[in-house]
Amino acid sequence: MSDPLTYSYYGGSAHRWPAQPRLDGDRQCDVVVIGGGFTGLSAALACAERGFSVVLLEKEKIAFGASGRNGGQLIPGLRWTASELEKDFGPQRADALFDLCWRQNPVRARIEKHGINCDQKSGHLEAAWTPADFDATRREAEYLSARFNYRSDVVPKSDMGAHIDSGLYHGGIYDPQGGHFHPINYAIGLGKAALAAGVTIFEDCRAFGVEDGLQPVVSALGGDIRAKHVIMAADSWMSDIWTGNVGLRLGRYTVPIMNYNIATAPLPDADALLPSDAAVADSRFVLNYFRLSADKRLIFGGGERYSQTPPRDIAAFVRPFMAQVFPQIAEAKIDYGWGGAVAVTMNRLPHIGRRGNVFFAHGFSGHGALVTTLAGELIAEAMAGTAERFDVLAGLPSRPFPGGKWLRRPLATLGLLWYALRDRLG
Template sequence: MAGFNAGLNFARSYYVATAAPAPARPALEGLVKADLVVVGAGCTGLAAALYAAKAGRSVVVLEAGRVGWGASGRNGGQMIPGLRKGAVELVKMLGVERARALFDLSIEARNLVVGLVKDHGIDCDLSLTGHLLGALKPRDMAAFEAEVRCLNEVMAYPHAHVLNAADALAAVATPEFCGALVDDLGGHMHPLNYTLGLARLAESQGVRICEMSRAVTLDRHAGGVRVGVEDGAAVEASHAVLAGDALLTGLSSRVNRRIMPVANYIVATEPLPDPQSLISAGRAVSDSRFVVDYFRMTRDGRLLFGGGERYTPDPPADIGAFVRPYLERAFPQLRGVRFDHAWGGMVSVTFSRLPHMGRDGPVLFAHGYSGQGVLLSTLGGKLMADALDGDAAPLEQFAQVEPAAFPGGDVLRWPLYVLGMLWYAMRDRL
């Protein structure tokens, strides 16, 4: 696949090696009319398509590559309830009422995904074992305690609790954590198989998905929109959904300037003899660094570990060698372990770490989940479909907190952002 995703070795990822069979879908040809055209077949686009079709709309999805080959099919699979901005910060920023509304929506995202998997029997290794956020410094524990208090008392969310150092060590065999925050409603799954399941569901509702169909033009006219693909074929529709996330270029400067694509890398080890000795309760785990390490076990006993970001679009020559020091820092007992898979993907980050969702006339958009899109992307898609169906209030809750555009326009935002992120990464190290 061309563009940002090129060279990230996805074809040799653990997910592709263990993917459910997926048919190749023919590219768009000629001029097609529909009620809704969706750009992007990740979870955002597929959920928008699914729910719009359920409401009776004819829907065409245009996908530049293959279904699920964006972030949706290649991520860490960590299901982390909430938003990337914690409850305490959210309340400080927005006040109790609006913070609570956004937080409730994020929990709806979790229940939506779990409900889809269970109701439709999507085979995606769903593991509702919880999410553990490890504290690296004593001051993180003070913040975790305040966070749990806020979750319990302000958000009326009783599912999070703190672990002391001994319990954290019993939960995760790393010397790094001095405590942890556990959310019992978290977990993990096989994200590519979930995405492929969502595509099948959407198709069962009559959605047409066109692969190898990159949208290159978006024109508005009195009756709606016309989205053209590279070879001249096009879809005319009343509405368009932009769901290209970190991989979207062109089409809408307002949308593109609000996210920054950041490359992130994952390895899957060989199957380990005693997986439970690393993560006893099988939770999804991440840590309190700004540049997060995250890991979990797979169904077949591998450690799937993500760590290290690069702020330039060129991938490291050897992704495994790039991730290894981060993995061995967390688990010195795995020094020299064999990696069977190593790949990368592009995460979209917003200035505020809140997703960017909203509407601009006939064009709706949802993206920028800032590393927490496994749950939020399905919700983002559904909220856009709901808005088309007259229930615009939930999408509007997010639209009201539109993240600032990155300064520098489409070209200069890169170097400015790199400087900012490097500063944060330095803070982790100090």
């Protein structure tokens, strides 16, 4: 897969990031963070702000993984609706999860605090693929208003033209608390803030293993690092890191799904496509998601592949999905096509927790642009001795995919293909 910092639209429009050195020799610090995406960067920054000495290890360059390859959509909440959370976990836990995942906006707070220029815009629309989906969306909006006094606007099909110039959808729900941004520029802003706070970042530095104990040791390319705490934030690459005495095999809890995005050339009629400039994601299991960039390109994600091999022509793979939604630009010039792996859990809720002095967060299941920053900050809180909010997310249920090392991915793929088939039949 081409490096998105070089070949994606985000890479082509990224701010300057100073290349960081490779690890050369053993080190000692308070906290080692493994992974330079949103989770790892926000955790490193928040730990440094609390006075910890922090080293961050990134196997490639910062934001190389899902943090630099996503659709740039900022969607409040989790993959489960708030009503589903209350039904399964009860009102008290639902209240706590809602306060964290809907009412908090740590991304906006970081952007404002550090003056990060990342094209942040407000507004997110969930578009209903079927009339039944719209009915469910409308009920959820009514529930959010009555239960949490949370504003979201029901948009009937007759009013969808205010948001999207497509007759494909049957209405939707507009959330002004959501939005979209340039993800790599956000990551670069976090990285620069982390450096200014005293974090040492090593790039091109793969972590091979973690040995737990009173003072964990991270074995990495270039040396070993002894620390009081370790934060594992490698998402789809978690299974590449051997965890010794902790007894963890975190890779068993997720499977990678390949998602692909395209960016058109700047469109003269871009504002007519999405008049409210909201980000849009539809209600299908294999969803379409799209938005306008700051320079009036349509950034469109569609389709999934369960093979790790990317299509030979990403633009040709995604174009039919775009053309279905916007037939008026079916032949538009496509300047960029990119993709990467999203780590998905069994229940599509993130897998967050700790084992002794090792903390971890991964499996955000394609809904992570907001909650990853939150997870990193909550880990720093817990490390500093206040674990109440961390425990809310760490208490989410999780279990590994069945099938062991060799059958886990094929069995998961069969299940995912079934849900994808339901989209086509439905």
